[in-house]
Amino acid sequence: MVLVMIRTAIIFAVLLIVMRLMGKRQIGEMQPFELVITLLIAELACIPMADTSIPLLYGIVSVLAIFVLHEIVTLLDLKAKPFKAVLSGKPSVVINKNGIDDYQLKRNNLDVSDLIESLRSAGYFSLDCIDYALYESNGTFSALPKEGYEQMQTSLPLVILDNGKFNAKNIDLTGLDEAFFREILRNQGIRDTKRVLVLTADGEGKIYLQEKGRKFTTFRVRYPQDKTW
Amino acid sequence: MIRSLCAILAVCVLLAGAAVFEHLYIGKAFADFSGELEALYEKTDEARANYEDARAVQTSWETRKERLQAFLPHNDLARMDNALSETVRLVAEENYAFALPQLEVLMHLAETFPNTYRVTLANIF
Numbered sequence: 001m002v003l004v005m006i007r008t009a010i011i012f013a014v015l016l017i018v019m020r021l022m023g024k025r026q027i028g029e030m031q032p033f034e035l036v037i038t039l040l041i042a043e044l045a046c047i048p049m050a051d052t053s054i055p056l057l058y059g060i061v062s063v064l065a066i067f068v069l070h071e072i073v074t075l076l077d078l079k080a081k082p083f084k085a086v087l088s089g090k091p092s093v094v095i096n097k098n099g100i101d102d103y104q105l106k107r108n109n110l111d112v113s114d115l116i117e118s119l120r121s122a123g124y125f126s127l128d129c130i131d132y133a134l135y136e137s138n139g140t141f142s143a144l145p146k147e148g149y150e151q152m153q154t155s156l157p158l159v160i161l162d163n164g165k166f167n168a169k170n171i172d173l174t175g176l177d178e179a180f181f182r183e184i185l186r187n188q189g190i191r192d193t194k195r196v197l198v199l200t201a202d203g204e205g206k207i208y209l210q211e212k213g214r215k216f217t218t219f220r221v222r223y224p225q226d227k228t229w
Numbered sequence: 230m231i232r233s234l235c236a237i238l239a240v241c242v243l244l245a246g247a248a249v250f251e252h253l254y255i256g257k258a259f260a261d262f263s264g265e266l267e268a269l270y271e272k273t274d275e276a277r278a279n280y281e282d283a284r285a286v287q288t289s290w291e292t293r294k295e296r297l298q299a300f301l302p303h304n305d306l307a308r309m310d311n312a313l314s315e316t317v318r319l320v321a322e323e324n325y326a327f328a329l330p331q332l333e334v335l336m337h338l339a340e341t342f343p344n345t346y347r348v349t350l351a352n353i354f
Contacts, residue, residue, distance in 0.1 A: 006348065
């Protein structure tokens with residue numbers, strides 16, 4: 001019985017560490033330790049239930065051990081602030097006044113595409129219409145838009161360059177070609193695309209460009225033959 | 230918070246109590262069973278054991294097993310069942326030369342079985 005308790009506590013700790021290391025992508029509206037408990041409880045309850053050769057007591061003891069661990073972790077979460085940060089993590093500000101914080105994205109195993117997806121889910125389609133955006137410790141996404149942001153979202157921006165790589169599918173959608181966007185980068189003094197964190201282009205010629213470790217810029221270009229989308 | 234602390238304390242006490250009870254109960258059950266096996270072994274060694282003696286040990290084990298199944302995996306206990314059934318048959322046939330090794334296996338199992346549930350690093354991992 002003590003063995004079952006110790007083994008449960010070890011699995012709990014290992015799962016919790018792994019969940020914290022996986023970052024916010026894996027969580028989704030639960031604190032890491034809550035997700036760990038959700039993962040464990042179902043299995044712990046089911047195995048002795050389905051396998052009659054295992055005493056039911058093993059399931060009951062494991063579930064009670066999980067309950068004790070949950071209560072201890074919840075108490076520490078509420079009463080010990082430094083422990084809370086270790087246990088549940090801290091919110092990560094992924095967009096600030098300078099644009100996307102690449103370091104924070106990487107820390108949470110996210111990339112620019114994930115961020116843009118989260119923005120779209122939250123109703124924001126343009127990166128420059130956001131002052132601040134953050135992933136809460138439970139994985140939910142929050143954003144503070146600029147004043148009058150609705151007027152800034154008149155056309156759908158497409159990701160042309162993501163982390164130094166051209167998105168061929170999106171370039172096809174624009175009806176333009178890679179050379180056109182390379183020319184834009186050259187005009188901005190960027191010869192190596194690997195330096196670019198993100199480049200988006202909307203249907204009205206607005207370009208959002210951010211180099212790695214630098215502040216973003218937005219500017220307008222005219223598309224050949226007045227293309228739009 | 231007080232409610233949480235009380236709940237933690239109550240469950241810990243319950244689990245600790247259950248663990249101590251389990252430890253003592255398993256230890257005593259196997260110690261008693263070892264005693265019965267030793268008695269049967271002596272009789273078998275002296276070629277005095279008969280079917281009733283072996284059957285008595287088996288019946289006693291079966292009663293004990295029903296309770297032990299609440300704490301221990303049933304498959305592990307079944308190993309003891311198999312060896313004991315074979316011993317009963319060998320003793321009934323007065324095949325003492327083959328019954329003795331079986332009894333030695335049973336005595337070894339009864340002696341080492343509780344150790345597999347002790348809190349040791351080997352058992353945890």
